[in-house]
Amino acid sequence: MSLDAVLARIDADLDPALERLKQLLAIPSVSTDPAHAGDCDQAAALLAEDLRAIGFEASVRPTPGRPMVVGHVGSEGPSLLFYGHYDVQPADPLELWHSPPFEPQIEDTPKGKVIRARGAADDKGQLMTFLEACRAWKAVHGSLPGRITIFLEGEEESGSPSLIPFLKENADELRADVALICDTDMFGQTPAIVTQLRGLLGEEIIITGPSRDLHSGLYGGLAMNPARVLTKVLASLHDESGRITVPGFYDGVPPLDPELARQWEGLGFDASGFLGDVGLSAPAGEQGKTPLEMIWSEPTCEINGMITGYTGEGFKTVLPAQASAKLSFRLVGQQDPHKIRDAFRAMVRAQIPEDCEVEFHDHGASPASRMNITAPQFETARQALSREWDCEAAFIGVGGSIPVAGYFQTILGMDSLLIGFGSTDDAIHSPNEKYNVSAFHKGMRSWARILDALAH
Amino acid sequence: MSLDAVLARIDADLDPALERLKQLLAIPSVSTDPAHAGDCDQAAALLAEDLRAIGFEASVRPTPGRPMVVGHVGSEGPSLLFYGHYDVQPADPLELWHSPPFEPQIEDTPKGKVIRARGAADDKGQLMTFLEACRAWKAVHGSLPGRITIFLEGEEESGSPSLIPFLKENADELRADVALICDTDMFGQTPAIVTQLRGLLGEEIIITGPSRDLHSGLYGGLAMNPARVLTKVLASLHDESGRITVPGFYDGVPPLDPELARQWEGLGFDASGFLGDVGLSAPAGEQGKTPLEMIWSEPTCEINGMITGYTGEGFKTVLPAQASAKLSFRLVGQQDPHKIRDAFRAMVRAQIPEDCEVEFHDHGASPASRMNITAPQFETARQALSREWDCEAAFIGVGGSIPVAGYFQTILGMDSLLIGFGSTDDAIHSPNEKYNVSAFHKGMRSWARILDALAH
Numbered sequence: 001m002s003l004d005a006v007l008a009r010i011d012a013d014l015d016p017a018l019e020r021l022k023q024l025l026a027i028p029s030v031s032t033d034p035a036h037a038g039d040c041d042q043a044a045a046l047l048a049e050d051l052r053a054i055g056f057e058a059s060v061r062p063t064p065g066r067p068m069v070v071g072h073v074g075s076e077g078p079s080l081l082f083y084g085h086y087d088v089q090p091a092d093p094l095e096l097w098h099s100p101p102f103e104p105q106i107e108d109t110p111k112g113k114v115i116r117a118r119g120a121a122d123d124k125g126q127l128m129t130f131l132e133a134c135r136a137w138k139a140v141h142g143s144l145p146g147r148i149t150i151f152l153e154g155e156e157e158s159g160s161p162s163l164i165p166f167l168k169e170n171a172d173e174l175r176a177d178v179a180l181i182c183d184t185d186m187f188g189q190t191p192a193i194v195t196q197l198r199g200l201l202g203e204e205i206i207i208t209g210p211s212r213d214l215h216s217g218l219y220g221g222l223a224m225n226p227a228r229v230l231t232k233v234l235a236s237l238h239d240e241s242g243r244i245t246v247p248g249f250y251d252g253v254p255p256l257d258p259e260l261a262r263q264w265e266g267l268g269f270d271a272s273g274f275l276g277d278v279g280l281s282a283p284a285g286e287q288g289k290t291p292l293e294m295i296w297s298e299p300t301c302e303i304n305g306m307i308t309g310y311t312g313e314g315f316k317t318v319l320p321a322q323a324s325a326k327l328s329f330r331l332v333g334q335q336d337p338h339k340i341r342d343a344f345r346a347m348v349r350a351q352i353p354e355d356c357e358v359e360f361h362d363h364g365a366s367p368a369s370r371m372n373i374t375a376p377q378f379e380t381a382r383q384a385l386s387r388e389w390d391c392e393a394a395f396i397g398v399g400g401s402i403p404v405a406g407y408f409q410t411i412l413g414m415d416s417l418l419i420g421f422g423s424t425d426d427a428i429h430s431p432n433e434k435y436n437v438s439a440f441h442k443g444m445r446s447w448a449r450i451l452d453a454l455a456h
Numbered sequence: 457m458s459l460d461a462v463l464a465r466i467d468a469d470l471d472p473a474l475e476r477l478k479q480l481l482a483i484p485s486v487s488t489d490p491a492h493a494g495d496c497d498q499a500a501a502l503l504a505e506d507l508r509a510i511g512f513e514a515s516v517r518p519t520p521g522r523p524m525v526v527g528h529v530g531s532e533g534p535s536l537l538f539y540g541h542y543d544v545q546p547a548d549p550l551e552l553w554h555s556p557p558f559e560p561q562i563e564d565t566p567k568g569k570v571i572r573a574r575g576a577a578d579d580k581g582q583l584m585t586f587l588e589a590c591r592a593w594k595a596v597h598g599s600l601p602g603r604i605t606i607f608l609e610g611e612e613e614s615g616s617p618s619l620i621p622f623l624k625e626n627a628d629e630l631r632a633d634v635a636l637i638c639d640t641d642m643f644g645q646t647p648a649i650v651t652q653l654r655g656l657l658g659e660e661i662i663i664t665g666p667s668r669d670l671h672s673g674l675y676g677g678l679a680m681n682p683a684r685v686l687t688k689v690l691a692s693l694h695d696e697s698g699r700i701t702v703p704g705f706y707d708g709v710p711p712l713d714p715e716l717a718r719q720w721e722g723l724g725f726d727a728s729g730f731l732g733d734v735g736l737s738a739p740a741g742e743q744g745k746t747p748l749e750m751i752w753s754e755p756t757c758e759i760n761g762m763i764t765g766y767t768g769e770g771f772k773t774v775l776p777a778q779a780s781a782k783l784s785f786r787l788v789g790q791q792d793p794h795k796i797r798d799a800f801r802a803m804v805r806a807q808i809p810e811d812c813e814v815e816f817h818d819h820g821a822s823p824a825s826r827m828n829i830t831a832p833q834f835e836t837a838r839q840a841l842s843r844e845w846d847c848e849a850a851f852i853g854v855g856g857s858i859p860v861a862g863y864f865q866t867i868l869g870m871d872s873l874l875i876g877f878g879s880t881d882d883a884i885h886s887p888n889e890k891y892n893v894s895a896f897h898k899g900m901r902s903w904a905r906i907l908d909a910l911a912h
Contacts (some may be wrong), residue, residue, distance in 0.1 A: 021642060211734050217855045230687075236691075281810065284677075300676040302712065303684055304773055304774050305767045306687075309762065310760055316657070319760070326767075328672055
């Protein structure tokens with residue numbers, strides 16, 4: 001019955017836990033802004049001190065950018081690495097906040113109590129669910145189960161420039177049986193473990209024709225128009241059925257696991273509601289795929305931006321010298337971003353007429369991540385979550401990328417249990433960010449149950 | 457031998473004629489800038505006074521914008537309407553001028569003497585060639601041949617807002633057997649009469665998909681991307697051979713007149729040089745057409761501008777809510793801009809998927825102009841020009857539009873002899889505009905010969 005004692009302790013300790021969270025939220029640890037470097041140091045120091053209070057050997061570890069916080073506890077038994085980040089997005093535009101972003105407030109809303117501040121959900125509230133679970137466990141048991149490392153980053157919102165070198169230099173110290181990452185959402189009301197994330201390939205194409213903008217009366221019809229070339233190239237990237245035409249693009253795209261297909265089916269995803277919220281009605285992906293497959297397990301090719309010629313008010317009969325586009329490919333399974341980049345560039349080059357030149361800019365390439373969900377921790381954690389939330393927890397995908405999960409696989413050789421308690425309406429990266437107090441509370445209880453289940 | 461006397465008078469009077477041109481060039485009659493309204497009035501008054509000195513009954517005629525200048529002389533015989541414009545482009549950027557734009561200078565250059573000032577070529581120097589020819593004629597003969605009306609506009613560089621109403625209200629006063637327009641270039645060293653001008657249809661397409669920009673990880677693959685729709689639409693406008701695919705687009709495109717084809721062939725147009733100057737090498741128009749046909753007698757469809765999504769530095773994985781493009785069609789022969797607009801819009805609408813909307817903005821529609829070159833004045837003027845320049849003058853086309861020539865056809869029912877002495881290196885609309893003194897001199901002589909030939 002010791003788990004019950006930990007859960008009771010968490011329940012009794014909710015108000016002080018919220019006060020501790022408020023203390024952390026009051027620090028404007030914005031990592032993209034050098035003016036807030038001292039605030040990041042302060043947040044790191046506060047967290048290291050708090051970890052020591054829970055029994056961790058904790059230290060603030062310098063990097064060329066914002067510091068990392070690392071804490072260890074325990075010397076035997078199964079090992080876990082918990083990851084979260086203490087840095088936050090900038091709060092701009094400030095005028096859209098109803099209360100100051102770094103003066104956290106508990107508010108009653110029609111959907112229940114929330115704590116409102118920049119970072120409430122992303123990621124200070126989420127990372128504190130784990131620390132508070134550890135605190136309650138320690139209070140009840142006098143020690144923590146197995147070997148736990150807590151690893152908190154301070155540059156997640158600014159592209160994690162120090163993360164890869166830090167992981168490589170400290171691989172032996174950080175490696176564990178499995179990682180826990182608390183930086184994701186639930187699936188509506190359903191607790192969820194993210195088991196696959198799409199990769200990302202970013203490309204920019206710049207097509208140049210004449211040496212300067214030309215008058216379309218004087219040259220139109222005779223001179224090559226690079227804007228026309230660009231539209232031909234971009235229009236060639238999908239066929240009529242919506243399939244992407246880059247040669248070899250689908251190499252390494254796995255069929256959907258039937259068990260996952262069953263679970264996803266069971267989620268009852270409301271595609272019309274999801275699309276309806278943004279003014280759309282019809283799934284636009286490849287024919288024959290379900291909406292969840294389109295965003296979780298199918299690759300994409302999207303135009304993210306495009307510019308050429310005159311785009312101001314009114315009209316100018318210019319024949320542009322240059323036309324450019326930014327594109328991204330979301331990748332799944334074993335798709336190789338580097339091979340796809342090469343195939344894409346070759347396909348574009350083959351369509352460039354003799355009077356145009358094309359230049360490519362590389363905007364990153366990361367492969368997809370898929371966790372090995374047959375590893376026992378996945379089912380164990382899923383059952384623990386299901387017990388806390390009193391409904392079947394799901395293995396889900398996400399359409400975006402969480403790079404740290406990929407680095408843990410490639411650098412530390414371990415899978416991650418991506419478990420978070422965020423809601424799509426938390427307004428992360430936007431004004432008036434909040435975290436549901438119920439998510440905070442049941443999040444702490446969830447981690448206590450997961451720690452208990454993984455320890456046994 | 458009276459023509460010889462007029463030509464001799466022109467030769468003897470060159471320096472005073474340049475002084476008179478300088479006086480006109482010193483007035484900054486910029487029509488787009490209301491601050492220069494008084495300067496436009498002053499230029500109009502100076503010209504009216506000068507016309508009176510040559511024997512015209514001249515008046516400055518108010519409009520809602522800048523005034524027109526109209527002068528009449530003669531009461532019997534064949535009638536001519538001469539058109540020019542006394543307003544000029546703004547002189548910005550001032551810092552790129554080597555001498556002040558409204559302090560005209562005569563300069564020696566490796567290619568000969570030039571007069572440098574804003575408006576030197578466009579159009580004050582050109583319009584003065586005709587006035588000076590009249591002045592010399594009057595001095596020698598005591599009167600001018602036939603009936604001549606001189607009509608000078610002050611809003612050509614700001615879209616001619618008063619021109620159509622003025623032509624309609626004064627149609628009987630202005631109508632003549634033929635118009636003379638001096639606002640075009642020679643064809644290299646060859647004197648030329650422009651006998652066809654392309655029309656222009658301007659369109660803007662705005663395609664809207666989701667109600668806001670979306671995250672391409674969260675929505676990519678499921679949500680319709682309007683940028684993708686736009687590229688499909690634009691790429692569909694030309695077929696593989698470069699032909700425009702808008703249904704009915706080629707209705708009214710006439711075959712090239714064999715006599716014109718022969719003359720154009722004889723011009724020895726250096727397409728590689730023309731394209732080479734702007735960094736290109738290959739004619740990009742429809743297969744099977746000559747380079748001059750591509751810019752003078754073939755219609756076009758060009759993308760003038762396009763914008764969607766994120767176009768700043770770096771990368772943003774946004775799925776844009778909107779994508780837009782500006783396009784122009786250059787029209788020839790009897791192509792009907794309104795029918796083409798309708799067909800274009802219907803073709804675009806048919807390609808818009810259910811989750812997108814399209815909006816069109818109208819940026820003008822004017823048909824092409826073609827002069828009836830079998831009218832006797834055309835061959836008469838061509839022979840007169842050939843005699844002055846001692847080489848066969850040519851009937852040529854221009855790829856752009858000179859709207860006044862179209863209005864003279866549709867409102868006054870008369871064709872125009874578009875004869876000008878500009879060079880492509882005159883830098884009209886640019887800093888350091890100039891007019892060749894030889895063009896000014898031989899321009900005056902050309903008009904004397906044309907007046908003589910048309911009078912007989």
